Amino acid sequence: MAPHAESPQPASNGTTAFFAPAPAQAELFTVNSPNVAYTDNEILSKYTYRTTDITKSDDGKLVATPRQTLYDFKVERKVPKVGVMLVGWGGNNGSTVTAGILANRRGLKWDTREGEHESNYYGSLMMASTVKLGIDSKTGNEINIPFHQLLPMAHPNDFVLGGWDISGLNMAESMDRAQVLEPTLKNQVRKEMANMKPLPSIYYPDFIAANQTDRADNLLAGDKACDAHVEQIRTDIRNFKSVNGLDKVIVLWTANTERFADIIEGVNDTAANLLQAIKNGHEEVSPSTVFAVASILEGAPFINGSPQNTFVPGAIELADQHKAYIGGDDFKSGQTKMKSALVDFLINAGIKLTSIASYNHLGNNDGKNLSSQRQFRSKEISKSNVVDDMVAANTQLYKEGEHPDHCVVIKYMPAVGDNKRALDEYYAEIFMGGHQTISIFNVCEDSLLASPLIIDLVLVTEMMTRVQWREHAEATENQAEVKEYNNFHSVLSVLSYMLKAPLTPPGTPVVNSLAKQRAALTNVFRACVGLEPESDMTLEHKLF
Numbered sequence: 001m002a003p004h005a006e007s008p009q010p011a012s013n014g015t016t017a018f019f020a021p022a023p024a025q026a027e028l029f030t031v032n033s034p035n036v037a038y039t040d041n042e043i044l045s046k047y048t049y050r051t052t053d054i055t056k057s058d059d060g061k062l063v064a065t066p067r068q069t070l071y072d073f074k075v076e077r078k079v080p081k082v083g084v085m086l087v088g089w090g091g092n093n094g095s096t097v098t099a100g101i102l103a104n105r106r107g108l109k110w111d112t113r114e115g116e117h118e119s120n121y122y123g124s125l126m127m128a129s130t131v132k133l134g135i136d137s138k139t140g141n142e143i144n145i146p147f148h149q150l151l152p153m154a155h156p157n158d159f160v161l162g163g164w165d166i167s168g169l170n171m172a173e174s175m176d177r178a179q180v181l182e183p184t185l186k187n188q189v190r191k192e193m194a195n196m197k198p199l200p201s202i203y204y205p206d207f208i209a210a211n212q213t214d215r216a217d218n219l220l221a222g223d224k225a226c227d228a229h230v231e232q233i234r235t236d237i238r239n240f241k242s243v244n245g246l247d248k249v250i251v252l253w254t255a256n257t258e259r260f261a262d263i264i265e266g267v268n269d270t271a272a273n274l275l276q277a278i279k280n281g282h283e284e285v286s287p288s289t290v291f292a293v294a295s296i297l298e299g300a301p302f303i304n305g306s307p308q309n310t311f312v313p314g315a316i317e318l319a320d321q322h323k324a325y326i327g328g329d330d331f332k333s334g335q336t337k338m339k340s341a342l343v344d345f346l347i348n349a350g351i352k353l354t355s356i357a358s359y360n361h362l363g364n365n366d367g368k369n370l371s372s373q374r375q376f377r378s379k380e381i382s383k384s385n386v387v388d389d390m391v392a393a394n395t396q397l398y399k400e401g402e403h404p405d406h407c408v409v410i411k412y413m414p415a416v417g418d419n420k421r422a423l424d425e426y427y428a429e430i431f432m433g434g435h436q437t438i439s440i441f442n443v444c445e446d447s448l449l450a451s452p453l454i455i456d457l458v459l460v461t462e463m464m465t466r467v468q469w470r471e472h473a474e475a476t477e478n479q480a481e482v483k484e485y486n487n488f489h490s491v492l493s494v495l496s497y498m499l500k501a502p503l504t505p506p507g508t509p510v511v512n513s514l515a516k517q518r519a520a521l522t523n524v525f526r527a528c529v530g531l532e533p534e535s536d537m538t539l540e541h542k543l544f
């Protein structure tokens with residue numbers, strides 16, 4: 001039986017026809033610069049990266065030295081046909097994002113008690129936010145464009161969706177189990193969703209809560225890592241790609257949160273040891289790490305939307321060896337996104353945050369899995385570390401090693417389903433012994449917040465596979481001077497805006513500040529088409 005490719009779309013006359021991708025979006029702008037050249041297939045740019053090196057003089061004074069580096073960037077303009085394989089496809093997020101893309105593709109509208117709703121991609125940074133391109137030279141007004149059109153990106157309407165789940169329900173049944181979407185919408189995509197069935201997956205019971213056993217009826221043989229599991233997943237990816245005529249497949253983990261894996265020398269500390277550990281069936285290799293290894297070996301980018309340490313050192317080394325992209329961890333959807341924005345604001349306003357009480361309860365299967373202490377611990381870590389960089393950066397407020405009290409509590413309350421209740425209190429010291437207390441009650445419809453992030457993670461990851469760089473060498477007679485183009489580092493830290501615990505190349509700092517994360521992504525994309533970073537200085541409105 002052909003793997004679970006994108007099912008044919010039932011056309012209006014009841015026959016079925018495969019979905020024809022939308023025509024490629026015309027590029028919204030062109031860059032008029034001697035440093036940017038357009039060919040049919042590529043955008044080639046010469047970019048001057050400017051930063052400031054800090055050293056210390058003998059008398060202890062800081063010395064700031066501007067530094068610039070010349071890069072060449074190359075962007076492939078042709079948008080490929082993209083397949084997305086979700087691990088945990090039958091879950092709340094997987095079924096919701098699938099139904100959402102089908103609905104957007106068909107421009108569906110549906111009735112609710114508040115009236116008619118129409119499909120949208122709200123909550124997606126790429127599809128529903130804008131970036132400043134520049135200033136209108138006549139009016140002086142900002143010109144803002146859709147983030148999605150800063151570079152020639154794929155469109156989620158064209159994604160071909162598939163994936164795996166340990167639960168054998170088809171996607172229509174999964175959508176019903178999730179209890180996220182309105183029946184009037186579900187019924188319009190039910191037929192297509194019913195034709196989609198997750199591939200059987202690997203299940204190593206010790207990594208997720210015991211309360212997940214009931215749904216585990218769609219399994220590959222074997223309850224611990226083995227080469228056969230890696231090979232089966234690689235075969236699944238290859239089949240999905242060929243059956244659907246795809247140019248590219250991206251694999252994304254939206255399955256249950258696993259417990260952390262112990263990092264063991266000789267087992268998962270290097271790429272070679274990890275591959276050997278899988279061959280040996282080592283019980284400390286998790287399903288998510290097996291999926292990551294299989295994706296890396298198959299050349300498919302792998303993104304981890306959950307908080308566990310999927311990317312053990314051996315997996316990171318393997319990705320680097322294979323020049324395969326990886327990214328993670330843990331979608332940053334509601335409570336934590338709010339936290340990272342609020343903490344960024346408070347600390348950068350010179351307000352000394354001294355306590356963060358972060359409680360939530362939810363009633364979906366994710367909450368059920370997190371009711372088990374070892375799985376909760378994975379989430380507690382990712383939800384707690386999100387303030388570290390902002391605190392450490394403000395030595396005016398915090399001494400070395402000083403930080404706010406921070407507690408994270410998650411309770412499983414089935415009655416509220418996917419509609420998580422987040423209750424936070426931020427307590428801060430202000431001027432002359434005063435205090436500020438901020439109390440937030442934030443109902444996060446978790447899957448409707450996470451689904452657009454899945455789309456953004458796929459869009460940005462796919463875009464990064466079409467961007468390359470090299471250090472600029474003025475064209476010389478000796479062509480040996482002209483260097484080869486390179487990929488970005490295998491660990492895609494540009495994904496950090498969508499993630500609670502951003503994975504960064506080993507030895508590089510983690511940035512959790514939401515504003516910095518968005519600016520970094522915006523300015524990397526601007527650099528790819530030879531544009532300067534957006535500084536918002538608007539000197540043209542100040543110096544005249």
Ligand SMILES: NC(=O)c1ccc[n+]([C@@H]2O[C@H](COP(=O)([O-])OP(=O)(O)OC[C@H]3O[C@@H](n4cnc5c(N)ncnc54)[C@H](O)[C@@H]3O)[C@@H](O)[C@H]2O)c1
Nearest residue numbers: 088090091092093165166201255256257306333365446450
């Ligand atoms: N707002 C959010 O929803 C949000 C935010 C951040 C992180 N996350 C994380 O995203 C993940 C998914 O969230 P959800 O609400 O969709 O959870 P869910 O429990 O509804 O879905 C998880 C799915 O994974 C499946 N699964 C478990 N182990 C598997 C395996 N080894 N292979 C294949 N499938 C497997 C389960 O059967 C289930 O269908 C969780 O880890 C959650 O912590 C969610």
Ligand SMILES: O=P([O-])([O-])O[C@@H]1[C@@H](O)[C@H](O)[C@@H](O)[C@H](O)[C@@H]1O
Nearest residue numbers: 332333334335336337360366410
């Ligand atoms: O809203 P947020 O903090 O980004 O993240 C969510 C948590 O608040 C929730 O407890 C958990 O079940 C979800 O998986 C997700 O992690």
